[in-house]
Amino acid sequence: xxxxxxxxxxxxxxxxxxxxxxxxxxxxxxxxxxxxxxxxxxxxxxxxxxxxxxxxxxxxxxxxxxxxxxxxxxxxxxxxxxxxxxxxxxxxxxxxxxxxxxxxxxxxxxxxxxxxxxxxxxxxxxxxxxxxxxxxxxxxxxxxxxxxxxxxxxxxxxxxxxxxxxxxxxxxxxxxxxxxxxxxxxxxxxxxxxxxxxxxxxxxxxxxxxxxxxxxxxxxxxxxxxxxxxxxxxxxxxxxxxxxxxxxxxxxxxxxxxxxxxxxxxxxxxxxxxxxxxxxxxxxxxxxxxxxxxxxxxxxxxxxxxxxxxxxxxxxxxxxxxxxxxxxxxxxxxxxxxxxxxxxxxxxxxxxxxxxxxxxxxxxxxxxxxxxxxxxxxxxxxxxxxxx
Numbered sequence: 001x002x003x004x005x006x007x008x009x010x011x012x013x014x015x016x017x018x019x020x021x022x023x024x025x026x027x028x029x030x031x032x033x034x035x036x037x038x039x040x041x042x043x044x045x046x047x048x049x050x051x052x053x054x055x056x057x058x059x060x061x062x063x064x065x066x067x068x069x070x071x072x073x074x075x076x077x078x079x080x081x082x083x084x085x086x087x088x089x090x091x092x093x094x095x096x097x098x099x100x101x102x103x104x105x106x107x108x109x110x111x112x113x114x115x116x117x118x119x120x121x122x123x124x125x126x127x128x129x130x131x132x133x134x135x136x137x138x139x140x141x142x143x144x145x146x147x148x149x150x151x152x153x154x155x156x157x158x159x160x161x162x163x164x165x166x167x168x169x170x171x172x173x174x175x176x177x178x179x180x181x182x183x184x185x186x187x188x189x190x191x192x193x194x195x196x197x198x199x200x201x202x203x204x205x206x207x208x209x210x211x212x213x214x215x216x217x218x219x220x221x222x223x224x225x226x227x228x229x230x231x232x233x234x235x236x237x238x239x240x241x242x243x244x245x246x247x248x249x250x251x252x253x254x255x256x257x258x259x260x261x262x263x264x265x266x267x268x269x270x271x272x273x274x275x276x277x278x279x280x281x282x283x284x285x286x287x288x289x290x291x292x293x294x295x296x297x298x299x300x301x302x303x304x305x306x307x308x309x310x311x312x313x314x315x316x317x318x319x320x321x322x323x324x325x326x327x328x329x330x331x332x333x334x335x336x337x338x339x340x341x342x343x344x345x346x347x348x349x350x351x352x353x354x355x356x357x358x359x360x361x362x363x364x365x366x367x368x369x370x371x372x373x374x375x376x377x378x379x380x381x382x383x384x385x386x387x388x
Contacts, residue, residue: 048320050218051288051365057211058287064204067197074194081187088180092173099169106162228379268306268329268387269353271337272297272360272371280383291381292336292374299341299369303358305351306335306373306388314347321372322364325357333387334379338372339363 278294309329316323321338325345328334341361351357362369375384 050215053211053214053218054286054288057208057215060204060207060211061287064201064208067201067204071194071197071201074190074197078187078190078194081183081190085180085183085187088176088183092176092180095169095173095176099166099173102162102166102169106159106166110159224379268335268375268384269304270388271295271303271306271335271373272301274371277370280381280385292338292372293384294370294372296368296370297360299359299361301360301369301371302356303337303340303360303371305353305355305357306375307333308353309334309351311345311347311349311351311357314343314345317364320364322366323358323361324364327351327357332378334376336372336374336376338374339366339370341369 272295274295274297276293277296278290280290280293282288283290305327307327307329309327311325312328312334313326314324315321321336323340323343324336324338325340325343325347326334326336337358339360339362340358341363343358345351345355345357360369360371366372373384375382375387
């Protein structure tokens with residue numbers, strides 16, 4: 001019984017292993033596109049990361065711009081405050097000079113009055129007696145007495161006026177000094193605010209450098225991954241061409257579907273006819289680097305192969321290219337067609353120059369129906385205008 005049980009256990013294990021092998025083999029046979037497109041999904045994930053980083057970079061640039069404007073505004077405020085302080089200082093200086101002038105005037109008038117008062121004190125009433133004795137008549141006496149009283153009243157009035165002016169000037173000087181003090185405090189506040197803004201801008205600039213470094217790193221990873229995928233697909237295409245040549249001798253396979261690798265002519269044609277709405281390069285509006293050109297055309301417009309070659313990749317990227325395909329033309333050159341409503345060719349198929357390979361649309365990350373066209377050399381995107 002024990003022996004039979006062990007035999008049954010071994011048979012069961014063998015049966016399960018056979019089932020697993022069959023399942024794996026069936027998956028590879030039925031879903032080869034899923035395995036080949038796994039790297040493309042990874043690239044799209046990296047592109048999504050790159051887009052997120054570029055969006056952060058764009059927002060940070062806006063913050064930097066806003067902070068810079070605030071710094072400039074604070075600098076202008078500082079200039080205005082400093083001008084006001086200079087004006088106040090000039091007024092204080094002028095007022096101080098006026099006060100000195102009034103003090104000198106007061107001192108002189110006070111001294112003159114004191115001299116007369118001392119003279120009267122020393123002579124007592126003799127001065128008045130002399131006035132009476134020296135007067136020839138009553139009318140002259142009254143006139144002389146009135147004149148002396150006017151002198152005393154004038155001296156007192158002058159002293160009083162000078163004292164009032166002096167007090168007024170001292171009050172003005174005090175007010176100006178208080179205003180200057182307030183302006184100095186405001187200036188210090190503006191200096192501190194400007195310093196804080198400059199520190200904030202420094203932090204933002206560091207973030208920008210960080211995002212820029214991240215964007216460059218992800219861009220390099222994407223380029224390397226694309227280069228690796230296309231190198232692998234080129235090798236597979238070459239191998240299919242070798243096998244096809246071995247099976248068919250010297251027969252031509254330039255346009256037969258599902259045949260071996262087809263070489264291009266070296267001169268690319270336009271995939272669709274129309275004007276360019278978005279060129280190759282950095283786009284400030286979106287804060288990203290546009291890796292191809294966009295040509296607006298109605299949905300369903302036939303998209304033509306830029307040159308003869310072999311379809312390396314076909315797929316669907318909902319957050320990126322949408323319906324897309326890549327054609328390899330030889331000598332490291334490949335082209336990509338994105339945002340199509342549908343595809344007219346399949347992976348591994350040979351196509352001729354001008355052949356309809358897709359129909360335009362607005363699938364994936366798109367703002368309207370158009371043909372997104374890229375040219376890559378050894379897996380790295382280049383400006384298509386240099387090859388059309």
